[in-house]
Amino acid sequence: MEEEKKAVSIFRIALAAGELLIKNGAEMNRTEETILRICASRGFTDIAVFISPTVIMIGDDKKEGTTYIKNIKSRGSNIKKISLVNEFSRNFTQGKVSENDALDILKKIDTEKGYPYWLILTTAGIGCGVFSVLLGGTVNDFIVTFLATFAAVFLNDRITRFSKTVFLGNFVAGFFVGIITILFYHVGFVKNLDMIIVGAVLSLVPGVAFTSGIRDFILGDLISGIARTCEAVLIAVAIAFGIGSVLFAYSLLGGI
Incomplete structure (x- = not known):
């Protein structure tokens, strides 16, 4: 009975660490290794692990073993949290973190605030604006790219948070990039549609x-x-x- 309780505790810690890694963009191989090391550090070496972007399954490889499952409902990219989980894994396997404190540490990592949201939006706008200038744009192109990027990132984050679908948020974000660019182009504030659109879309491109x-x-x-x-x-x-x-709609109206 005591062994079973210990197994439940270790598997919960391993699941929580694996969930954090996948949610923040870690590769599957890194996640599997982390889970196996956490379990092995407490004597559980006969472990079977199945990992995908939407689910983690951990089980005792023995015939009578129990399987534990964790669904992953959202995913993003946060290198800082991945680094913190890796540090936690090293400390846990070396015995520097107790089993009683492990879940609290992982919950603290999960709620890590990171950079202020306004700073993320501002730096995204500046970065994309500079990229449009590097492509040959003007100062006006930089301003419009900044505004389009700011709106696109904000809308994408808000819509994805409520809809849970990657298509809708990115579609609306791309739509508003086009709207903002066309409006400023139509009034004559900018002359380079392509450079602005390419620069603003850079913040949405799924490179990671x-x-x-x-x-x-x-x-x-x-x-x-x-x-x-x-x-x-x-x-x-x-x-x-x-x-x-x-x-396409603008071209039908004779704008392009």
Whole structure:
């Protein structure tokens, strides 16, 4: 009975650590290794692990073993939290963190605030604005790109938080990038539609998701590789549809 209680405690810690890694963009191989090391550090070496972007399953590889399942409902990209979980894993396996404190530490990592949201929006706008200038844009192009990026990132975050779908948020964000760009182009404030759109869309491009998918393919995690690559393609299609619908409508009206 005591052994069973210990197993439940260790598996809960391993599940929580694995969930945090997947939610914040870690590759499947890193997540699996972390779970196995946490379990092995407390004497559980006969462990079977199945990991995908939407679910984690941990079980005792013995015939009478119990299986524990954790659903992953949301995913993003936060390198800081991945680093904190890795640090926790090292400390836990070295015995520097007790089993009683482990879940509290993981919950604290999960609620880590990070940078202020206004700073994220502002730096995204500045970065994309500078990119449009590097492509040959003007100061006016920088201003419009900044505004379009600010609106796109904000709308995408808000819609994705409530809808739980990557398509809708990116479609609306791309749509508003097109609207804002067309409005300033129509009044003559800017002359370069393409540079502004390319710069603003940079904040929405699923580069991390696509790279993680390819990396999972290389490491042999085929299910995760397919899932993440398809998600990246879906996001790209949503952005293209959002911007393309605005440009198509504007062309029908004789604007382009």
